[in-house]
Amino acid sequence: MNFGRLLELLVAMVAVAIAISVVTTNLLAAACLLQFAMLIVLEHDSEKFRSLIDGYEREVTFLKWALLLVAFVSLW
Secondary structure, eight states, rough: OHHHHHHHHHHHHHHHHHHHHTTTTTHHHHHHHHHHHHHHHHHHOOHHHHSSSOOOOOHHHHHHHHHHHHHHHOOO
């Protein structure tokens, strides 16, 4: 496993930790952060998911950024 993949999985773990900490105060932010983490893990661990998104990597990246943006705005 290269350093970039390890860093992405670390970011996913931090997103889950933040989602758990804010779930009682902001359900939208928690849901967005959990979905963001799930997309990262699916990209790394699921061959079927990678075959489904083949050719749509840019759109999935946009979706991940949008989830983070919604989570950030709702936390602010």
